[in-house]
Amino acid sequence: MLDFPRWKIWMTLATLLVGTLFAVPNFFPAETVANWPAFVPRQQMNLGLDLRGGSHILLEADASDVRKSRLETLEEIARTELRQADDGAIPFLDMSMRDGAISFTVRNPTDVDRAVEAMRAISRPVGQLSATRDVDVSVVDGNRVVLRPTDAGIAAETDAAMKQAVEVIRRRIDELGTREPTIIRQGDTRIVVQVPGLQNPEALKSLLGKTAKLEFRLVDVDADPAQVAQGRAPPGSQVLPMVEGGAIAVKRRVLISGDQLVDSQPTFQDGMPVVSFRFDSVGGKRFAKATQENTGKPFAIVLDGKVISAPRINEPILGGSGIISGNFTTESANELAILLRSGKLPVALKVIEERTIGPDLGADSIRAGTLAAIVATIAVATLMIVTYGRFGVYACIALVLNVILILGVMSGIGATLTLPGIAGLVLTIGAAVDANVLINERIREEQRKGRNVFNSVDTGFREATRTIWDANSLNIIVAIIMFIFGTGPIKGFAVVLSIGIATSVFTNVTVVRLMVSNWLVRTRPTALHI
The missing domain is CATH 3.30.1360 (Gyrase A; domain 2)
Known part of the structure; x- marks a missing residue:
């Protein structure tokens, strides 16, 4: 049990080194880490809404x-x-x-x-x-x-629409460049959106509340303007409001919809912001056919039930692309391009609850969590050193390495640390030395039986390791169940707990055993004080 082949020693040291490299960026400001060489890990642990601050929005579908x-x-x-x-x-x-x-x-x-x-x-x-x-x-x-x-x-339609809405919202938020948004369904018709680091939710609400349903329809040139002003249209047509004010009669039949758009980008035409769009091959053919058959006629570009513009088709548009013009600003053109790129929402959503969490509250949580972790580490380390002497020191070294590996793993996999996650970290620190307590007490028991130093240590590690594996296997199962059936904070707690269990078994059994083995081989003690 105390024999360590050279390859196992190097594997253990390499694991500790890699974990440390991934953990180190978390101890430096993001601006500093950004300037590091490309071959050095630079990914930092993401902070959740409760630690970083940000916006919480609850959407409900009609x-x-x-x-x-x-x-x-x-x-x-x-x-x-x-x-x-x-x-x-x-x-x-x-x-x-x-x-x-x-x-x-x-x-x-x-x-x-x-x-x-x-x-x-x-x-x-x-x-x-x-x-x-x-x-x-x-x-x-x-x-x-x-x-x-x-x-x-x-x-069934509602369920499918809500699933699609979640994905559309995710794409729209990703376009904004935010990190680690939380987007989950709540009940049958609600969606919770949490965006860490976003302190101004107005732009987000505007972006998420629009369905982005783009349609191209012919304008009904035979409609009586007086009747249109009163909201009445001929059969086969309907009156729609115009973004610039007023109303217009358009045919109910949709020439082509925006479902077949493959790209849209904000650009400029004659110095004014516009939005360019491009259809896929099928949509391009339909668009070309529609413009060929209706050359000389005005057609309406309709977005979410409002007419953005109603230009005349001067000639067939055969390239499968076009321009949407209107009274756009640079920001509104970019917003419309994002909406069209991300696809339309299958159902209208309205904001029924919003909260903004300031970064100061998150900073207080981080300070409190850090203080709790430091106090827990010092208290546990003191108890272990006083109780077990040299073996307590080894346990303390393993405890520090355990925390570093947890940070390294979470940074490497891009996990998000939340306040419950900090609670899981503190709990892991307190429970991490359980393995060393079991090992040390079993060594004491073997010494009382009259075994020599090497046999006592070897038997202590071998027998205690079985119990350690059994206990931590059960803990992992519980953590997995919490992650599968839990939501939000429960998942964050379960993630940190699972990682902590895995790393603590490695540090408190393998790493401590390596340190003890190295000490025994070097010093060959005849008595053991533990």
Whole structure:
């Protein structure tokens, strides 16, 4: 047990060296670390919202918005299916959206069964093994077909929309260049966003609250301006507000949507900020076709239900790219470019709670946590040295190395340290010497049995190590369970605890055993005072 091959000695020393190199940047200001050579580890441990300060925002989705979006999609699909039915188009009249359902009248009563079958074909099962469908299809008054989304279908749509919203929010925040945001769902329709280091949440709220739904539609040039001013539009059109003020009538049919955008960037045109955009290959072809078929006509660029601009198509746009102009500032152009790049939110979100945590509070927490760690280390070190002498000194060295390795591992994996994480660190410091206590007490017991120094130490390490592995295996299992089922602060505590358990076993068993073995081989003591 005390025999150390040369390769194992070098592996142990290399592990300590690498851990120390990754831990060192945490003891220097970020400006200093940034100037270090590229081959030296420069990654510092991320501080959570409670330590660094920042913004906390709680967003809530409007479930009715999901239902409305589903109905709009369902209407478009229904029109397409009726026009492209297998046995020929099915003539229909008066398709409308009312009372949470889509309904239409089949012109020829003999086509009712075909229409019902076509509509049932567009409904989908809710879940792979579920017999429940997402749309109920029924017939009223003999020839009027009604499509109504089921509650299960809306629930599935809401869940999918919220998952997509989390990813869109994550991309938007990443575009802002912030570090380690926390974005998690809370309940069915809420999302918690925490951004450490961001002290002004207004720009963040503005960015997260927009759905970024981009559409290109034709302007209805036949609409009566007086009627438009009163909010009325001809059939097949609707009145939308303009960003610059006033209103305009646009066709309901969307020529092309922003779903096929692959890039958007803020730029300048004639000295004014604008936003350039580019479609993918499919979107580029659709955009080219739309501009070819409508050359000379005005079309509206609609973002989140508001018309940004309504230029005239002077010539076909065949390159799959274009420019969005308007009364942009440099900041608003950049914000719009981020929104379009990150994709649209599938559901509107509103801010229902916000908190800003100042850096002073985080600094107080760090000072208090550091003080607690120092006091714990000194108290434990004093007790170990007084109780076990030389072996207590070895335990103290292992304790310091343990803290360094914890910092090194957390920096290396990019973990975030929170206030509960500091609590986990202090707990690890207090519990880290348990292994040394078990080993030392077992050595004492072997000495009382009359064994010599080498046999006492060897047996003490060998027998105590089994107990140490069993105990820490259980602790790791508990920490993993806390990480899987916990949220927020619980996860932070579990991460630090797990890392601390792993590093403490290494330092308090392997490293201490190496130091003890080296001392015994060098001095060959005949008596052991422990």
